[in-house]
Amino acid sequence: MTEQLRTSTRDLEELRKRATVWLRGRVGESGAVSEMSRPSGNGLSSETLFFTATWDGGATRCVARLAPAPEAVPVFPAYDLRAQFEMMRLAREKAGIPAPRALWFEPDPEPLGTPFFVMERAEGEVPPDLPPYTFGGWLHDASPADRRRLQDASVGILAALHQTAFTPRELAPFGAPGLRAHVEAQRAYYRWAHGARPIPLLERAFAWLESHWPDDPGPDVLTWGDARIGNVMYRDFTPVAVLDWEMAAVGPRELDLSWMIFLHRFFQDLTTGAGLPGLPGFMRREDVCRTYRELTGHEPRDLDFYEMYAALRHGVIMARVWQRRIHFGEQPGPDDPDDLVLHRATIEELLAGYEPAS
Template sequence: MTQEIRTSTRDLDELRDRTAAWLRVRVGDDAEVSGMSRPSGNGMSSETLFFTAAWAGRETRCVARLAPAREAVPMFPSYDLRAQFDLMRMAREKAGVPAPRALWYEPDPGPLGTPFLVMECVDGEVPPDVAPYTMGGWLHDASPGDRARLQDACVGIVAALHETAFSPGELTRLGAPGLRAHVETQRAYYAWAHGDLRLPLLERAFDWLVAHWPGATGPDVLNWGDARIGNIVFRDFTPVAVLDWEMAAVGPRELDLSWMIFMHRFFQDITVRMGLPGIPDFMQRDAVCQKYQELTGYEPRDMDFYEMYAALRHGVIMARLWRRRIHFGEQPMPDDPDDLVLHRAIIEELLTR
């Protein structure tokens, strides 16, 4: 987990020059781009670029999100950057969620070889994925009180988004609403991501969902989709930017809550298996759900089901990520395809419930 995960095959110098040429068309002939780089600690799907844009006597630090090149073995079959751009604006303006200020959306693949969006860069600290924040660093070393404050603030972001009313027209690009449609979309994603290779563990998990389907679900709301602390920029344990909206969907509130809880369990499990204590008192289900209920009045339900679903969804993603690493020669293909799921032990445990 300490190796850098490859997300791009594009050359940074070429991207800088092409971005500068594009920006001159947008804002004026004096525009310049400098300091282009990629993140190293987070991000698996879209390509992310940091750079400074200068024009008309001012400078703005920017972040660009690009759909990945086909030769980079994309994580997802499509990348609706227009929807992500609009969602960031709606979350910021309607829900008060601190999404970065969206600057430009470029649908034409000509300038950079793919559509992209540009937003303002927000300074702060992000809990890293590589190596996981559970192994050390500012959040690991924080006091229990500061970690609890950060946890409550993260739950508050999800609560604010869920409590905001959006019109059907604002959410039309996110597909059909509801839990059943969400699960069918995940089945289709599994088929796309691993169509030439069966993963029995994940197929058993899909069967488990059918056998344990909730009797009723709560109201459908806008879900952030990738609701986890690694997609938030913090200052003094306070969220200042909420990132990565590509998995947004309309469905039950528990989708976001279970994802946030499970994603910490995923990193905590890796850390414990390496003989380290991690952060065992963080993002626990009871505390997260209790805080959410305090903020919204809604009591989360069927969390065993949604935890399994979160583990399954992440299993499909992780297996795709590992196959990408195999493609680039960074990992060998395991004898057992279920070993492509890094957290197979968690899913196997959940299947016994």
């Protein structure tokens, strides 16, 4: 987890030239695009480009998100960039969440070879994935009080989104509502990503979900989907930009809560496995749920189920990521397909720790 994973096969200078032509079609002949770069930190799915756009004497620091090229062996089967663009707009304008200001959406693949959208670039610090923030760095070295401030503010993002009322038309781009629809979509994703070589551990986890299904999943809300601190930019431990909305869906609140809790556990387990202490007092389930309850009045429930589901969902994604590495010759394929799941031991621990269904 300490080296940058390949996310693109596109040439940056060629993209810059084509983006300049596209921008001039939007703002006039004064439009220009600076040299492009790619981030060195988080993000493994759609392609991200940094550049500065200038026109009419002004300059705007921008980020473009592009659907990956087929030869890049995408993490996901489809990239609905229009839905992501709309999600950022709704989060910012209706829920008051500091999502980046959405500038342009381009559905035509002709200009850059794929649909894309452009948003303003924010400035701040992001808890890194590579190496994980639990290994060291600004968040690891912060005071307990500052880490708690960041934790509570991050939970507040979920509370603000979940407490906002959206119209059926606004929710339509984010798929069929409900927990059952969400799980079936994940099952379809698993089959797409790993159908040629099933992963027994993940199939056991799917079976576990069916035997532990919640009696009442509760009302549906608009969920962020990839709700984790690695998708937030902070200044003074306060969120200033909430990123990566491509997994947004309509379902129970606990989808986001459990994802936020589990993704910290994922990094914490990696850290303790390396013999380091990490951040054991950070993002604990009881603390996250207490803050969420105080902010919303909603008592999170069935968290054992949702933690298993978060671990399963992350397992499907990570196994796909490692298969990409194998495809590009960055690592050999394992003899045991369960080893494609980086947090195999965590899922095995969860399966062993819960009582079997009666």
